[in-house]
Amino acid sequence: MIxxxxxxxxxxxxxLIEMNLSAAGYHCTAVMDGLEALDLIEQQSFDLxxxxxxxxxxxxxxxxxxIRPLQIPVIFITxxxxxxxxxxxxxxxxxxxxxxxxxxxxxxxxVEAVLRRYNKTEQILEAGDVVVDVEARRVTxxxxxxxxxxxxxxxLVLFLRNRNVALFRETIYxxxxxxxxxxxxxxxxxxxxxxxxxxxxxxxxVAVYKVGYRLEI
Numbered sequence: 001m002i003x004x005x006x007x008x009x010x011x012x013x014x015x016l017i018e019m020n021l022s023a024a025g026y027h028c029t030a031v032m033d034g035l036e037a038l039d040l041i042e043q044q045s046f047d048l049x050x051x052x053x054x055x056x057x058x059x060x061x062x063x064x065x066x067i068r069p070l071q072i073p074v075i076f077i078t079x080x081x082x083x084x085x086x087x088x089x090x091x092x093x094x095x096x097x098x099x100x101x102x103x104x105x106x107x108x109x110x111v112e113a114v115l116r117r118y119n120k121t122e123q124i125l126e127a128g129d130v131v132v133d134v135e136a137r138r139v140t141x142x143x144x145x146x147x148x149x150x151x152x153x154x155x156l157v158l159f160l161r162n163r164n165v166a167l168f169r170e171t172i173y174x175x176x177x178x179x180x181x182x183x184x185x186x187x188x189x190x191x192x193x194x195x196x197x198x199x200x201x202x203x204x205x206v207a208v209y210k211v212g213y214r215l216e217i
Contacts, residue, residue: 002115002122003045006030007037007063008052008077013100017050017077020104021111023164023217025122034058038066046072047120048111051094053078053085064092073114077102105171108162125160127217130199132156141199151176152195159205159215169212 004026008014014030022028029044031037035057041049049067051074053060064074075096076089086097095114098107115121125132129142134157139146148156154176158167173179173188192213196202204216 001025001027002047002120003027003029004111005037005040005046005049007034007049007055007060008032009055010052013077016104017107020108020165024108024161025125025163026111032056034060034063037063041067041070041072047118048073048075048115050075050077050107050111052076053080053089061088061092064089064094068093073118073120075110075114077107105162105165105167108165109175112161125157127160127163127215132160146198148195148198149191151191152198155191155195156199159213163215163217166208166214167212172212 002025004021006014006017006021006028008017008030009032011032014032018028018030029040029046031040032055034055037055038058049072051060051063053076055063060076060078067074074094075098076094077098077100078085078089079100081099089097095117096110098110112121121134123133123135125134130146131140132138137153139148139153139156155172158172158175169188177187192205196205199205201215206214206216208214
């Protein structure tokens with residue numbers, strides 16, 4: 001399982017990130033102090049670090065200097081939005097820079113993109129009796145193969161990597177159809193209905209009023 005360290009001195013943000021990324025299948029550890037983060041990095045191995053800049057004990061820049069030789073991917077998550085702050089973080093070796101407040105779906109997408117860049121994405125996704133081998137594009141339910149179209153498969157992976165998160169129609173369309181949402185929801189709704197029926201997910205792949213869909217696991 002992919003291990004992610006969350007370092008942020010705001011507990012509500014730590015809790016929000018940990019809840020959503022854990023629901024997406026990642027193993028998350030959260031700390032709110034820079035020195036505590038350094039101790040954990042010495043003791044354990046992590047696949048990705050989500051790092052605030054303004055921290056007690058040691059700030060994010062100091063931590064970045066320390067872990068740079070370890071070649072652990074880092075995404076800065078901070079309220080500092082000025083260009084010079086972004087440039088400094090990226091020059092120190094960060095892989096991405098996200099400014100607060102942020103959309104949790106965008107964070108999940110950036111996490112996935114950085115992990116994919118390092119060949120660390122989870123290739124086996126599970127939800128109940130449904131198992132997805134992403135690389136082989138193979139889906140089984142209770143051990144039996146399920147035949148999906150390319151778009152249905154794309155939807156399934158998107159929902160599994162964002163489980164318990166309400167996804168906007170625009171986001172779903174852009175991720176799966178790789179184009180701008182034109183306001184026509186019939187294509188998306190049809191594919192979701194077929195996916196529900198094939199996986200028996202009539203009660204867990206739910207419509208969210210005026211938003212889109214959420215996979216409740």
